[in-house]
Amino acid sequence: AQKVTQAQTEISVVEKEDVTLDCVYETRDTTYYLFWYKQPPSGELVFLIRRNSFDEQNEISGRYSWNFQKSTSSFNFTITASQVVDSAVYFCALINNAGNMLTFGGGTRLMVKP
Amino acid sequence: ETGVTQSPTHLIKTRGQQVTLRCSSQSGHNTVSWYQQALGQGPQFIFQYYREEENGRGNFPPRFSGLQFPNYSSELNVNALELDDSALYLCASSLWRDYEQYFGPGTRLTVT
Numbered sequence: 001a002q003k004v005t006q007a008q009t010e011i012s013v014v015e016k017e018d019v020t021l022d023c024v025y026e027t028r029d030t031t032y033y034l035f036w037y038k039q040p041p042s043g044e045l046v047f048l049i050r051r052n053s054f055d056e057q058n059e060i061s062g063r064y065s066w067n068f069q070k071s072t073s074s075f076n077f078t079i080t081a082s083q084v085v086d087s088a089v090y091f092c093a094l095i096n097n098a099g100n101m102l103t104f105g106g107g108t109r110l111m112v113k114p
Numbered sequence: 115e116t117g118v119t120q121s122p123t124h125l126i127k128t129r130g131q132q133v134t135l136r137c138s139s140q141s142g143h144n145t146v147s148w149y150q151q152a153l154g155q156g157p158q159f160i161f162q163y164y165r166e167e168e169n170g171r172g173n174f175p176p177r178f179s180g181l182q183f184p185n186y187s188s189e190l191n192v193n194a195l196e197l198d199d200s201a202l203y204l205c206a207s208s209l210w211r212d213y214e215q216y217f218g219p220g221t222r223l224t225v226t
Contacts (some may be wrong), residue, residue, distance in 0.1 A: 004156075033213045035214075037217075042219065043202055043219060043220045043222070044217060044218065044219045044220065045204065045217035047214065047216065047217075050214055091157075095213050099211050099212075099213050100145075100147065100159075100162040100170035101147075101162070101170055102147070102149070102159060102206075102215060103159070104157050104158075105156055106155060106156050107155070107156050
């Protein structure tokens with residue numbers, strides 16, 4: 001069975017602060033993919049990043065960066081210099097080896113105040 | 115390139131009724147997955163369709179059923195609606211075994 005845990009249910013920061021969203025996962029598969037999605041109030045899930053289990057390199061995309069540590073089964077997401085437009089619910093997810101089922105964490109609601 | 119579309123946007127049904135939700139996959143995608151997202155929770159996998167057949171199912175009862183058509187669009191049918199079926203239903207399309215799923219805007223179902 002797979003499981004994704006996002007311990008932070010809600011985070012509130014002031015604009016320009018850095019913020020890290022935590023994600024811990026469990027899986028018995030040796031090959032798997034991890035994802036982060038953003039869900040703005042409109043409801044649509046917006047894909048942010050995919051990482052496979054063999055690639056532990058950290059990745060940076062503009063103000064976003066991701067830290068994948070297989071040893072601790074964590075895939076954390078950092079937003080640098082947060083902006084009000086970053087306010088949304090963020091989901092971490094894991095896809096199984098069969099490639100059909102995404103298992104989502106409970107989500108972290110990020111509120112960025114001006 | 116056309117993204118994933120879903121209809122209707124919102125729907126209100128009464129307990130015991132039946133409902134059909136529709137999804138058109140992104141251009142070029144041949145696989146469709148459905149998810150249920152209750153308020154304040156993460157999406158839960160319902161099932162996936164590929165080549166018009168069910169390819170994996172989550173922990174949902176048989177009253178949740180689906181179809182995929184030759185043009186890769188899909189329907190989600192829910193019979194005997196219950197109050198707990200109130201949720202946002204998300205459709206995602208992908209290429210077979212590509213692992214990356216692209217989501218539609220969802221259909222918000224309210225059961226009264």
